[in-house]
Amino acid sequence: MAEFAAWVESTAVSKALFGMSWLWPLCESLHFIGLCMLIGGAGLLDLRLMGMFRGLPIRHVKALMPWAVAGFAINATTGALFLLMQPHLYLSSAVWWSKVAFIVIAGANALFFETRLAIPALAMDPDADTSAGMKLVGALSLFSWFAVLYCGRMLPYLGTGN
């Protein structure tokens, strides 16, 4: 992995991007905006699946999902740029790999919802309570996204030997 990071860092594109001093702060700002779009949109669906916001039809809340997906796309893109500019910082960090693992968990959880639970969830009465499975999926999604945030924000401070 260290050799791979060294190779990425030696490429012209990595050097050129890292050389643009304004790119890093721009990507960070976009990463924070994407985060709010993702947690705002997905979070409301998660809370509804957990049984809160009764009276809010799940199929209507789902209309916010393109915004959550757009937020994720912004963050995946800016995240890839961070990785390209500073490969060592991330690839050698257990905290970063934990972040990736939580993204995979959140993604698999969302996929499970879409394939197994979405049809009954969308057909539900707006005032009805959700099933135990839906509550679990909602809670796991919310937890995973905040874990992703935690790992990302704490990355410079965790696992530095202190």
Add this chain to the structure above:
Amino acid sequence: MAFFHRLQDSAFTDWFLGSDSIWTYPTVLTLHTVGMAILVGASFVINLRILQVAGTIPLARLQPLYRFVWIGFTVNLLSGLVLFITEAADRAVDPVFYVKICSIVVALAFGAIVKRRAIDRAAIQQVPSARSRLLAAASLALWTVAIVSGRLMAYLKH
């Protein structure tokens, strides 16, 4: 100004920024990001709905989201105060800091007007008025300004 210098040069600041523990600066900074996700995330959803995104969501049903707006705001006011203390003298003369604070104050004020005009009276009116939509759009833009200026403050440290 002397007061801000006293805060920034206090024993608390030395301990808070100098400590090797993750429970001081890193945790407060992370709480500030968690609070942002809750506050701005909830505000984005409300304002987008006012702008007719996910336009079938019954407006009145978004009322419980204001609890999250307040939770996020409280977390960030408190964590923000602690962060301010440790760099008080620098921030007191930092124009970007004032841009951030002003945009938050105005975004919250616009948000309160939108709540009163569109959410609390939703039973009467399902489609928000043009004025409400304008305020919601401005609020979205101001939250974005707050995030960007907050991020840029890290680059303007002395």
